[in-house]
Amino acid sequence: MTVTALVRPPVDALDSGVVDHIEKVPVDVARARRQWAGYVDALRDVGWRIVEVPASPAHPDSVFVEDAAVVWGRCAVVARAGHPSRRGEQAAPAAALAGLGLELLTLPDDATLDGGDVLKVGATVFVGRSDRTNDAGVRGLRALLTPLGATVVAVPVTRVLHLKSAVTALPDGTVIGYEPLVDEPRLFGRFLPVPEAEGAAVVVLSDDEVLLSASAPATAALLARLGYRVRLVEVDEFEKLEGCVTCLSIRVREPRP
Numbered sequence: 001m002t003v004t005a006l007v008r009p010p011v012d013a014l015d016s017g018v019v020d021h022i023e024k025v026p027v028d029v030a031r032a033r034r035q036w037a038g039y040v041d042a043l044r045d046v047g048w049r050i051v052e053v054p055a056s057p058a059h060p061d062s063v064f065v066e067d068a069a070v071v072w073g074r075c076a077v078v079a080r081a082g083h084p085s086r087r088g089e090q091a092a093p094a095a096a097l098a099g100l101g102l103e104l105l106t107l108p109d110d111a112t113l114d115g116g117d118v119l120k121v122g123a124t125v126f127v128g129r130s131d132r133t134n135d136a137g138v139r140g141l142r143a144l145l146t147p148l149g150a151t152v153v154a155v156p157v158t159r160v161l162h163l164k165s166a167v168t169a170l171p172d173g174t175v176i177g178y179e180p181l182v183d184e185p186r187l188f189g190r191f192l193p194v195p196e197a198e199g200a201a202v203v204v205l206s207d208d209e210v211l212l213s214a215s216a217p218a219t220a221a222l223l224a225r226l227g228y229r230v231r232l233v234e235v236d237e238f239e240k241l242e243g244c245v246t247c248l249s250i251r252v253r254e255p256r257p
Contacts, residue, residue, distance in 0.1 A: 006250040008053040008065040016060040032237035064247040067114040068093035082112040082132030113137030116162030128163025201244035
């Protein structure tokens with residue numbers, strides 16, 4: 001499996017990013033830039049190709065590039081931001097995905113959908129019905145991905161910003177999450193509670209390795225006991241903006257030729 005990661009640098013206005021579900025606290029932008037560089041280095045260290053999308057100074061939240069698109073095979077659904085301040089972020093990541101040879105798919109005009117609300121587990125695509133993704137966004141994603149072999153399952157999200165603020169999945173498909181923030185864990189089949197809110201988000205690096213926030217040492221220990229290698233990165237400046245390790249990249253995975 002070859003992996004390309006699209007990333008986007010933090011901008012000077014990062015501290016003006018929108019926060020909905022936690023208390024707003026100041027962001028150290030210089031430290032956030034160092035953490036972002038460390039995150040990119042961690043992906044590069046495991047052999048991933050890095051594609052840097054140009055920064056967007058007009059969009060404080062644009063570093064959270066995952067929200068701009070949903071990749072499914074050789075297609076990419078271009079998102080339609082649920083918050084007005086994030087509209088316009090999607091064009092540059094979409095162009096980068098098209099440059100990688102992906103076919104771009106578009107949602108209906110009445111749809112809103114953020115990529116952070118979409119969790120792919122095998123052939124199942126869980127989509128969070130959140131403050132950022134509306135009913136039309138759920139229906140639009142289902143209409144686009146079902147013909148491509150996906151089963152799209154809608155999930156209520158009321159306690160966090162995005163679905164992947166509450167849950168992600170391990171390499172074997174087990175969904176993990178911090179249970180107080182998960183509306184309905186029974187919808188996921190195999191669900192494993194983790195002991196920290198910051199431990200709910202992992203990026204799958206390989207069949208036996210995951211990327212995790214350094215803010216979640218107890219979760220790191222739990223995953224290590226389950227046989228996973230855990231690579232830790234500092235992302236706490238982005239966690240101040242309801243961000244996590246998943247939202248800082250768009251992953252494009254391709255079978256090796």
